[in-house]
Amino acid sequence: MEDVKKRKMEDDNILINGQDFNSSSSSSQDHLRSLLDPLSKSQLVDLLSRLGSQYPSIAEEIKSVASADPVHRKLFVRGLAWNTTSETLCAAFRVHGEIEEGAVIYDKATGKSRGYGFITYKHMESTQSALRAPSKLIDGRLAVCNLACEGLSGVSAVPDLAQRKLYIGGLSPEVTTEVLLNFFGRHGEIEEGSVAYDKDTNESRGFGFVTYKTVEAAKKAVDDPHKTLGGRTIIVKLADTHKGKPPQTQLPAAVVPVPLPLGAGYPQAGKAHANTPPVGYSYPQNVPPYPTSSYTTSILGRVSSNFVENPKKSLKIAFLPTGSFYFAQTPRLFSKSLPFSNENVSKSPFVRKEAQAAMLEYLHLTRNLPFMDAEHMSKNSPHFVEKLIERFENQLDVQRLIARFLRYHPINEFEPFFESLGLKPCEYSPFLPLNLMFLSDDELLLENYHVLCNYGVVRNKIGKILKEAREVFQFDVGVFQSKLHAYEMLGLSQSFISKVIVCSPYLLIGDVNTEFVEVLEILKSMEIESCWIEEHLLEQETFNWSMMLRFLRLFRNLGCSDEQLGGLIRQHPGLLFEGSGSIxxxxxxxxLKFGSTRNELCSIFLQFPRIEVRKFLLNLNQCLLFLFEIKMKVDEIGKILRCHFLLVGSCTLKKTNTILAYLNVGKKRLCEYIQENPLELKKLALGSRVGRLPAEKERSQLLRTKFLLDVGYIENSNEMAKALKHFRGRGAELQERFDCLVNAVSFPSYFNYTEERIKLRFLMYNWLKDEGWIEGRLASSTLIAYSNKTFMQQFVNRHPKGPEVWQTFKKQIYSEE
Structure with a gap:
């Protein structure tokens, strides 16, 4: 019968005195409240205890309500070794249950441990289990824990602590905390104790402290005549008599979190307190509560990092625009009036660290943000921190004043949050929500942010994702993980995916990006694995995988084999990754514009020099600009570019005016010089010495000498001297005249044709040959003897651009007349 009744109670069919009290109607709830209201706290506890032991559903509800408040799950751990890390701390307390968060607190000025930390369990039962065994030996020191909301108040308030805490002096350097505890454990159970170690060297300072659980055990230890440890006679006495100093705790009082009544003050996320003020962590001080109306008005105010310049004006308004701190002018909040001038603000590293510490304390202890989030926000929002510092000009205790200010003037938490993600104030302004000021109110933003953090994405790179793919942070719970899992199913590692989504945030939008997958498959066919790609991805750049796919497809169409293309990419990854292949x-x-054929392109790039691709393109543009500035014709520029493409992109030329000044020539002379000797461009690069070109007369003499040597004259002979004396005209014309005579001898009818006809046909023939449309060599007589109609069919109309080039040559030749 009892089992049936219990089953009915669990099925929510509880009947008491003929009434259904499990009904959702308001009348039933009001009736129950009226019955419970007169009961005392002890009666309510007994009633709930009995019901919880009889009905598991009620027990689960009690556990759920109790665990919802972080105050019941958060432990303060003191007495840590200086070298204890957050990982070691969590490992020591994980035996009691699943840990939601744990961290050792570090000094902002020195970066070293402050000897204490915090542990937040996921369930209240784990916290209670840890409190039943509050002392733990961690890294050679006995650490002690208690509820964080109690701070050290529970320790310092114990009346007999001075009679239980002993000072142990004269210790040998070899004596460790474990040895010390074993030695003094024979007198009774020890509550806490450790050897004192130096912060910098981590070596023993020759003394320590032991606190017993009972006064009797402490007296036994003091009265024990055998006081030899580690080969030395040690000193044992009450700690409060040591040098006349009162007993000291592990932490300085200025940083101990203690309960502070906030009156109608600041509501903390996740805490429900009936008829009691919410509990925060701050410095002990007597502060009267805010009037309710004033506080309500301040909460409605829009808050940001730009402070109000004139505090004398009334600021009690409903809403303020983005970029202003709201506060009510209340003299009771500060012991003295604060200066608000922005002049001569102290921004030393020490002051900045104090401000960061105050901000960390506010975000973590008061606002209950996870420690890692709060620490990153305080350390990586310099603009926001500087604005905080500017409020307190030349004040000595900046940390205390800022902590005090933040407690009564809640900030817009989105601003330091977005700045800590790597965004500038001008960049994150569009992302500030209009109706929110607390991060905990935007659950999806924090959920997706933590997904990225847990996946291995560096926090200050997340801002790039927010800027380029904002909708990612509005994914419903579980959507983000499913997208990441879809990419993992392709066989990609977590580190590779985390780097790719920073470089290309748009990959997270929609389904798996097919172009990205195809690029990976093509590269894999070339034996290029994802680990190699990961090494060459730059997180500060944004990659366009569609452009990369075009690059790979084009090179395949140009005739490059996968082996050749894979070798080219491995040797010059910038071709694919710089500009996503667009360069x-x-x-x-x-x-292609300057006339290169598709067959030539592959061979040109297979010889690509070891130089950054962006630098190569910059050199190329600079060289083209130089050739245009010296008035070189487009056809000649194209010829140089086709034949010497790698040379042109490999050297950084000096400025045109500098080259002209060094060579002591005009643009026309320099243009002819480059056309005759394209390889001389290398000598005009930065870092090379440029010598003057020979004068026109000297150049003509050199060309005459070269011509005579080519036709068989002996250098410095009398015959050569006579020939040089009788030659008239420019040296450049000798070879042309000689060719004309040779053609006349081999082809006498040569003299029947005009010079213009001969020049025009040779120009057209040579152009076709340079374009690769003619193979072999045609006799000069045949070329000149062709009729106009035949020549037009065979040579001019042979190339799509032939008629246009033919007309250009005609204008050029006949204009010279």
């Missing part, structure tokens, strides 16, 4: 595509387009 290489630009160079290909430039070569």
């Amino acid at each position: 290489a595509l630009t160079m290909i387009g430039l070569l």
Whole structure:
């Protein structure tokens, strides 16, 4: 019968005195409240205890309500060794249950441990289990824990602590905390104790402290005549008599979190207190509560990092625009009036660290943000911190004043949060929500932010994702993980995916990006694995995988085999990754525009020099600009670019005016010089010495000498001297005249044709040959003897651009007349 009744109670069919009290109606709830209201706290506890032991559903509800408040799950751990890390701390307390968060607190000025930390369990039962065994030996020191909301108040308030805490002096350097505890454990149970170690060297300072659980055990230890440990006679006495100093705790009082009544003050997320003020952590001080109306008005105010310049004006308004701190002018909040001038603000590293410490304490202890989030926000929001510092000009205790200010003037937490993600104030302004000021109110933002953090994405890189793919942070719970899992199913590592989504945040939008997958498959066919790709991805750049796919497809179409293309990419990864391949595509387009064939492109890039691709393109543009500035014709520029493409991109030329000054020539002379000797461009690069070109007369003499040597004259002979004396005209014309005579001898009818006809046909023939449309060599007599109609069919109309080039040559030749 009892089992049936219990089952009915669990099925929510509880009947008491003929009434259904499990009904959702308000009348039933009011009736129950009226019955419970007269009961005392002890009666309510007994009643709930009995019901919880009889009905598991009620027990689970009690546990759920109790565990919802972090105050019941958060432990303060003191007495830690200086070298204890957050990982070691969590490992020591994990035996009691699952840990939600744990961290050792470090000094902001020195970066060293402050000897204490915090542990927050996921369930209240784990916290209670840890409190039943509050002392733990961690890294050679006996650490002690208690509820964080109690701070050290529970320790210092014990009346007999002075009679239980002993000072142990004269210790040998070899004596460790474990040895010390074992030695003094024979007198009774020890509550806490450790050897004192130096912060910098981590070596023993020759003394320590032991606190017994009973006064009797402490007296036994003091009265024990055998006081030899580690080969030395040690000193044992009450700690409060040591040098006349009162007993000291592990932490300085200025940093001990103690309960502070906030009156109608600041509501803390996740805490429900009936008829009692919410509990925060701050410095002990007597502060009267805010009037309710004033506080309500301040909460409605829009808050940000730009402070109000004139505090004398009334600021009690409903809403303020983005970029202003709201506060009510209340003299009771400060012991003295604070200066608000922005002049001569102290911004030393020490002051900045104090401000960061105050901000960390506010975000973590008062606002209950996870420690890692709060620490990152306080350390990586310099603009926001500087604005906080500017409020307290030349004040000695900046940390205390800022902590005090934050407690009564809640900030817009989104501003330091977005700045800590790597965004500038001008960049995150569009992302500030209009109706929110607390991070905990935007659950999806924090959920997706933590997904990225837990996945291995560096926190200050997340801002890039927010800026380029904002909708990612509005994914419902579980959506983000499913997208990441979809990429993992492709066989990609977590580190590779985390780097890729920073470089290309748009990959997270929609389904798995097919172009990204195809690029990976093509590269894999070339034996290029994802680990190699990960090494060459730059997180500060944004990669366009569609552009990369175009690059790979184009090179395949140009005739490059997968083996050749894979070797090219491994040797020059910048071709694919710099600009997502767009720079290489630009160079290909430039070569095609200047007449390079598709067959030539592959061989040109397979010989690509060891130089950054961006630098190569910059050199190329600079060289083209130089050639245009010296008035070189487009055809000649194209010829130089096709034949010496790698040379042109490998050297950084001096400025045009500098080159002209060094060579002591005009643009026309320099243009002719480059056309005759394209390889001389290398000598005009930065860092090379440029010598003057020979004068026109000297150049003509050199060309005459070269011509005579080519036709068989002996250098410095009398015959050569006579020939040089009788030659008239420019040296450059000798070879042309000689060719004309040779053609006349081999082809007498040569003299029947005009010079213009001969020049025009040779120009057209040589152009076709340079374009690769003619193979072999045609006799000069045949070329000149062709009829106009035949020549037009065989040579001019042979190339799509032939008629246009033919007309250009005609204008050029006949204009010279």
